[in-house]
Amino acid sequence: MDIQIDISNVIIDTPRLLLRSWRETDLNDFYEYASIDGVGEMAGWKHHESIEESKNILQTFISDKNIFALELKNNRKVIGSQGLHYSWANNEQKLRNLKTKEIGYVLSKAYWGQGLMPEAVNAVIKYCFTALDLDAVTAGHFIENNQSKRVIEKNGFTYFSQGEYFAKRLNKTFVENKYILYR
Ligand SMILES: CC(C)(COP(=O)(O)OP(=O)(O)OC[C@H]1O[C@@H](n2cnc3c(N)ncnc32)[C@H](O)[C@@H]1OP(=O)(O)O)[C@@H](O)C(=O)NCCC(=O)NCCS
Numbered sequence: 001m002d003i004q005i006d007i008s009n010v011i012i013d014t015p016r017l018l019l020r021s022w023r024e025t026d027l028n029d030f031y032e033y034a035s036i037d038g039v040g041e042m043a044g045w046k047h048h049e050s051i052e053e054s055k056n057i058l059q060t061f062i063s064d065k066n067i068f069a070l071e072l073k074n075n076r077k078v079i080g081s082q083g084l085h086y087s088w089a090n091n092e093q094k095l096r097n098l099k100t101k102e103i104g105y106v107l108s109k110a111y112w113g114q115g116l117m118p119e120a121v122n123a124v125i126k127y128c129f130t131a132l133d134l135d136a137v138t139a140g141h142f143i144e145n146n147q148s149k150r151v152i153e154k155n156g157f158t159y160f161s162q163g164e165y166f167a168k169r170l171n172k173t174f175v176e177n178k179y180i181l182y183r
Pocket residue numbers: 038039040042043105106107108111112113114115116117118140141142145146147148150151154
């Protein structure tokens with residue numbers, strides 16, 4: 001079961017990060033990491049080729065109200081995003097009555113390998129199970145994306161199934177492993 005969410009006024013505080021809604025003033029930070037070739041491609045989207053492209057996508061983040069900006073406390077830069085999306089669990093007979101969301105995330109390449117995304121995911125999971133009262137959270141990674149697999153494993157998700165995901169913006173089909181974490 002999908003639910004409508006609005007994170008516009010939500011702030012999640014972790015040891016190193018503030019998770020908050022996106023602002024128009026985040027544009028330069030967003031473009032800085034989203035324009036690096038090979039980052040978005042691991043999540044199914046093409047790196048941004050102009051700041052106008054980033055600006056348009058940033059507007060959808062603000063109006064959709066379901067994507068957190070990850071602000072690093074020690075330099076106040078926005079270094080990634082984390083979204084709560086419609087989950088594939090809604091299409092599974094035995095899961096469709098559960099309240100679920102799918103977690104998706106991207107981190108600036110300059111900050112990989114410091115455990116920042118597992119820290120952010122852990123905090124968002126808590127938010128999902130308390131404030132949003134979800135029954136389960138789902139996540140997935142393309143089979144070649146070991147980095148995302150590690151984030152999912154570190155947060156205690158259980159493997160559920162394998163499927164295919166067509167990434168429209170890359171015109172490419174990926175094999176995806178899907179995971180679930182129950183409350
Ligand atoms: C997936 C991602 C968010 C992980 O974030 P992170 O904060 O770096 O996560 P971690 O620090 O826990 O590192 C995860 C794994 O990445 C690998 N890794 C670490 N540093 C790395 C680096 N500099 N380069 C490549 N891989 C690295 C390690 O295998 C690590 O696992 P380990 O801790 O067991 O050694 C980040 O790699 C990313 O944004 N990737 C591109 C977008 C993407 O894949 N999104 C997910 C789509 S499903």
